[in-house]
Amino acid sequence: MPSDQPLLDPQPFNPFSGSKEPLRVLLCENVHSSSHEAFSAAGLQIESISYAPSEEELRERLRDVHVLGIRSKTHVRSSSLAYADKLLSIGCFCIGTNQVDLADANRRGLPVFNAPFSNTRSVAEMILAEVVMLARQLGDRSREVHEGRWRKVSSGCYEVRGKTLGIVGYGHIGTQVSILAEAFGMRVIYYDIATKLPIGNARSVASLGELLANSDYVTLHVPATRDTTKMIGATELAGMKRGGYLLNASRGQVVDIGALAASIREKHLGGAAVDVYPEEPESNGDQFASELRGLPNVILTPHVGGSTEEAQESIGREVSIALTKFVTAGTTTGSVNFPPVELPQVGGTHRVLNVHRNVPGVLRDINRIVSDRNANIHSQVLATDANIGYLIMDLDQDVSADVCRDVAALSTNIRTRISN
Numbered sequence: 064m065p066s067d068q069p070l071l072d073p074q075p076f077n078p079f080s081g082s083k084e085p086l087r088v089l090l091c092e093n094v095h096s097s098s099h100e101a102f103s104a105a106g107l108q109i110e111s112i113s114y115a116p117s118e119e120e121l122r123e124r125l126r127d128v129h130v131l132g133i134r135s136k137t138h139v140r141s142s143s144l145a146y147a148d149k150l151l152s153i154g155c156f157c158i159g160t161n162q163v164d165l166a167d168a169n170r171r172g173l174p175v176f177n178a179p180f181s182n183t184r185s186v187a188e189m190i191l192a193e194v195v196m197l198a199r200q201l202g203d204r205s206r207e208v209h210e211g212r213w214r215k216v217s218s219g220c221y222e223v224r225g226k227t228l229g230i231v232g233y234g235h236i237g238t239q240v241s242i243l244a245e246a247f248g249m250r251v252i253y254y255d256i257a258t259k260l261p262i263g264n265a266r267s268v269a270s271l272g273e274l275l276a277n278s279d280y281v282t283l284h285v286p287a288t289r290d291t292t293k294m295i296g297a298t299e300l301a302g303m304k305r306g307g308y309l310l311n312a313s314r315g316q317v318v319d320i321g322a323l324a325a326s327i328r329e330k331h332l333g334g335a336a337v338d339v340y341p342e343e344p345e346s347n348g349d350q351f352a353s354e355l356r357g358l359p360n361v362i363l364t365p366h367v368g369g370s371t372e373e374a375q376e377s378i379g380r381e382v383s384i385a386l387t388k389f390v391t392a393g394t395t396t397g398s399v400n401f402p403p404v405e406l407p408q409v410g411g412t413h414r415v416l417n418v419h420r421n422v423p424g425v426l427r428d429i430n431r432i433v434s435d436r437n438a439n440i441h442s443q444v445l446a447t448d449a450n451i452g453y454l455i456m457d458l459d460q461d462v463s464a465d466v467c468r469d470v471a472a473l474s475t476n477i478r479t480r481i482s483n
């Protein structure tokens with residue numbers, strides 16, 4: 064059972080990061096081994112598992128873990144974080160971070176990192192491949208020939224040249240898809256809630272409805288948010304062209320799967336390519352159930368949009384470097400839920416890292432502690448957001464442990480440690 068000591072209470076100085084206890088990293092969901100280099104160089108001990116642990120298993124494992132690495136399927140909720148006494152940081156070895164309670168991690172002083180670009184191109188290439196596969200019904204033809212059935216047909220099969228691709232969410236992936244689609248001779252329109260620079264000849268449209276009504280292919284590249292949940296349901300599908308195609312490699316909850324299956328069965332849509340689902344199996348070999356199984360011209364893939372050797376290798380390096388920079392130097396640049404701080408360390412000093420509640424007077428209290436110890440601050444930087452303040456300071460080595468202990472005892476303290 065978890066201890067009843069929630070982390071939001073001011074903690075006594077926990078010297079684990081300044082002591083000789085080895086730091087441990089838990090990597091879930093087959094995070095690429097390219098991550099090991101940075102972790103090993105920083106002296107972290109690595110444990111890897113191939114699956115997404117359940118909430119209960121994660122809570123148990125987190126008791127003894129300093130750094131957690133996950134991909135898109137491991138849910139990290141407040142109920143797990145509440146008792147993760149040793150945890151310093153979380154790395155999402157992917158783009159999406161909706162699987163982590165980012166606000167709660169922020170309040171607990173835990174920066175979360177991701178890899179915002181490393182699998183972008185892989186997703187975009189898959190989408191273009193699927194546009195052609197849908198246009199030519201290649202998924203069905205391939206299955207038939209595998210089954211020994213020879214069906215050479217042209218009816219209902221088209222070129223993509225001159226057709227309109229509608230992109231919902233014109234961010235990193237959406238713009239890459241836009242470039243590749245134009246190279247194929249497609250017309251591109253897009254809809255985004257933010258004003259975005261059109262790439263090439265792409266044109267923005269004013270509403271989702273306008274995009275759906277004017278596209279032969281609609282591809283979704285939005286993040287999982289409250290607004291994008293079931294953003295494509297029965298009404299939106301009915302608003303698409305008869306014979307149009309829907310592609311979803313964003314997040315499962317963006318599309319109402321029942322409505323999509325009905326639209327295909329009723330032959331309103333000509334096909335769909337789906338990579339992500341509201342419920343996904345936790346590991347390879349698990350059974351997968353969906354209303355979409357067996358429907359004509361529906362390509363189903365097991366959330367592999369970002370699963371290429373190039374992307375995974377690059378993500379492994381990028382996120383492990385960000386995590387080790389945070390563990391060793393407190394750097395939070397690139398974190399998705401923390402104020403960005405990066406400070407070159409002054410030689411011969413110890414670095415104190417403090418996360419506190421963002422209320423007036425904290426810096427004054429901390430500087431008074433340093434001054435009472437007759438210590439010299441070699442460098443100091445503070446950054447804040449609405450909830451927390453994040454402070455790095457380099458101090459004389461002989462006073463750092465005392466200062467750290469006193470700062471950790473402040474009522475505003477969330478986490479304080481010495482990185483080295």
Ligand SMILES: NC(=O)c1ccc[n+]([C@@H]2O[C@H](COP(=O)([O-])OP(=O)(O)OC[C@H]3O[C@@H](n4cnc5c(N)ncnc54)[C@H](O)[C@@H]3O)[C@@H](O)[C@H]2O)c1
Pocket residue numbers: 158159179182183186231232233234235236237254255256257284285286287288290291312313314338339366367368369370
């Ligand atoms: N299938 C996969 O393996 C895979 C791989 C990588 C990413 N993804 C998913 O793709 C998503 C997009 O990735 P990205 O790197 O392009 O993200 P991004 O943040 O660069 O772009 C997302 C775009 O969506 C826009 N947007 C947000 N809400 C919107 C709304 N309600 N309506 C219209 N536009 C909206 C944003 O303004 C932004 O331009 C990720 O959040 C992730 O969930 C899936």
Ligand SMILES: O=C(O)[C@H](O)COP(=O)(O)O
Pocket residue numbers: 134135136156157158159160182366367369370
């Ligand atoms: O958010 C992402 O980058 C994608 O959904 C890929 O996630 P994965 O690493 O679990 O394949």
